[in-house]
Amino acid sequence: xxxxxxxxxxxxxxxxxxxxxxxxxxxxxxxxxxxxxxxxxxxxxxxxxxxxxxxxxxxxxxxxxxxxxxxxxxxxxxxxxxxxxxxxxxxxxxxxxxxxxxxxxxxxxxxxxxxxxxxxxxxxxxxxxxxxxxxxxxxxxxxxxxxxxxxxxxxxxxxxxxxxxxxxxxxxxxxxxxxxxxxxxxxxxxxxxxxxxxxxxxxxx
Amino acid sequence: xxxxxxxxxxxxxxxxxxxxxxxxxxxxxxxxxxxxxxxxxxxxxxxxxxxxxxxxxxxxxxxxxxxxxxxxxxxxxxxxxxxxxxxxxxxxxxxxxxxxxxxxxxxxxxxxxxxxxxxxxxxxxxxxxxxxxxxxxxxxxxxxxxxxxxxxxxxxxxxxxxxxxxxxxxxxxxxxxxxxxxxxxxxxxxxxxxxxxxxxxxxxxxxxxxxxxxxxxxxxxxxxxxxxxxxxxxxxxxxxxxxxxxxxxxxxxxxxxxxxxxxxxxxxxxxxxxxxxx
Numbered sequence: 001x002x003x004x005x006x007x008x009x010x011x012x013x014x015x016x017x018x019x020x021x022x023x024x025x026x027x028x029x030x031x032x033x034x035x036x037x038x039x040x041x042x043x044x045x046x047x048x049x050x051x052x053x054x055x056x057x058x059x060x061x062x063x064x065x066x067x068x069x070x071x072x073x074x075x076x077x078x079x080x081x082x083x084x085x086x087x088x089x090x091x092x093x094x095x096x097x098x099x100x101x102x103x104x105x106x107x108x109x110x111x112x113x114x115x116x117x118x119x120x121x122x123x124x125x126x127x128x129x130x131x132x133x134x135x136x137x138x139x140x141x142x143x144x145x146x147x148x149x150x151x152x153x154x155x156x157x158x159x160x161x162x163x164x165x166x167x168x169x170x171x172x173x174x175x176x177x178x179x180x181x182x183x184x185x186x187x188x189x190x191x192x193x194x195x196x197x198x199x200x201x202x203x204x205x
Numbered sequence: 206x207x208x209x210x211x212x213x214x215x216x217x218x219x220x221x222x223x224x225x226x227x228x229x230x231x232x233x234x235x236x237x238x239x240x241x242x243x244x245x246x247x248x249x250x251x252x253x254x255x256x257x258x259x260x261x262x263x264x265x266x267x268x269x270x271x272x273x274x275x276x277x278x279x280x281x282x283x284x285x286x287x288x289x290x291x292x293x294x295x296x297x298x299x300x301x302x303x304x305x306x307x308x309x310x311x312x313x314x315x316x317x318x319x320x321x322x323x324x325x326x327x328x329x330x331x332x333x334x335x336x337x338x339x340x341x342x343x344x345x346x347x348x349x350x351x352x353x354x355x356x357x358x359x360x361x362x363x364x365x366x367x368x369x370x371x372x373x374x375x376x377x378x379x380x381x382x383x384x385x386x387x388x389x390x391x392x393x394x395x396x397x398x399x400x401x402x403x404x405x406x407x408x409x410x411x412x413x414x415x416x417x418x419x420x421x422x423x424x425x426x427x428x429x430x431x432x433x434x435x436x437x438x439x440x441x442x443x444x445x446x447x448x449x450x451x452x453x454x455x456x457x458x459x460x461x462x463x464x465x466x467x468x469x470x471x472x473x474x475x476x477x478x479x480x481x482x483x
Contacts, residue, residue, distance in 0.1 A: 048267070049403035049413060050266065050313075051305075056409055085299065087267075087300075092270055092344075092345065093330040093332065094268045094270050094271075096267075096300055098299075106330045118407075118409060122409070
């Protein structure tokens with residue numbers, strides 16, 4: 001009877017753990033997961049090679065625990081775009097928009113377990129300003145959506161936009177490990193979520 | 206016989222029986238899966254060639270995934286030869302870059318006509334393309350489309366040559382009907398190969414030394430070509446003078462000539478501009 005209860009508890013624990021498993025998550029170029037619901041700021045403008053600039057989101061999508069028959073779709077809800085255009089290239093085709101709204105990537109695509117795929121999304125400003133996009137990755141088994149994961153990116157271009165919140169000193173509202181779980185008093189690479197919605201990397205020794 | 210001896214005998218027999226039984230079960234469990242014929246990995250020989258195919262590659266210099274489509278074309282040309290797979294990279298739409306006199310150091314490859322073709326074929330994401338105008342599709346589908354299209358018999362043969370007529374570069378076209386053809390169109394395009402210009406790459410970075418292949422430059426005989434009707438066995442000849450731009454490299458120019466109708470592209474060929482070279 002004792003063994004039965006032990007087995008039952010174990011199965012229950014496994015079921016509970018798998019229910020909480022994240023299928024797909026957004027990550028940075030090094031594979032560090034960006035916690036669900038996070039807002040990050042991107043203000044590094046690069047030369048686009050054509051006389052303009054490009055502000056890259058740096059967002060990647062990774063398969064954390066999605067089964068091999070799952071696929072992921074990505075939508076970007078662009079709530080603000082002061083100028084220029086916004087691009088998203090996932091899974092293999094590129095789309096571009098110059099208006100706000102909910103924009104869907106060109107279909108669903110597979111991402112293998114452990115694979116880190118750049119979603120190649122960026123804002124191409126033509127003047128100083130901001131662009132705000134909330135990305136949602138949805139896992140699908142066939143036609144059925146299973147789970148979603150959201151990250152908001154605030155793109156900033158130009159000194160005025162970047163310094164717009166320079167007077168504020170944001171406080172730390174949460175600390176997470178690279179798996180996106182709350183972490184307290186731990187050492188290693190941690191992610192600090194700030195009161196202004198941004199996220200900072202912190203190496204704690 | 207003592208109780209212990211009986212027990213030992215039974216144990217020995219059980220041991221002798223268990224091992225083969227276990228092995229048999231193991232063999233049964235390890236039996237090969239029955240893989241459906243469609244799922245087997247078998248060598249697929251290139252299809253028999255009955256006609257050349259035209260790939261219209263809708264592309265743009267700001268499109269990070271477009272070099273993947275160019276690689277696919279290169280791979281298909283390696284497999285079939287570039288006289289069988291004739292490709293034209295049509296730069297247009299919002300991800301393309303147009304020449305801009307205010308930025309003379311930026312080489313833009315888009316044209317107004319390229320934009321018009323993108324609009325006509327309702328291209329809204331990149332890269333996309335058409336194989337013999339059999340419908341817009343993603344580059345990952347081009348291989349199978351090429352296979353389908355080259356297996357179809359061409360109703361017309363085309364021979365194209367560049368010549369110099371009184372100092373005027375001219376494309377001469379000879380079409381021979383292999384079947385009666387009415388309401389078709391003959392289209393002559395000019396493409397330039399191997400242009401080095403900036404391209405955004407799949408890693409999101411700009412590559413200033415990217416080699417752009419078979420870039421659409423102009424339509425020689427109008428946006429949608431000229432009318433063509435030909436009877437079976439009949440030969441129709443025509444010639445089209447070409448006006449060259451100073452920015453084009455003559456030794457990299459070629460004419461792409463094709464016949465199409467409502468069903469798609471029926472035959473295609475290309476001819477290099479071999480005149481006026483040093």
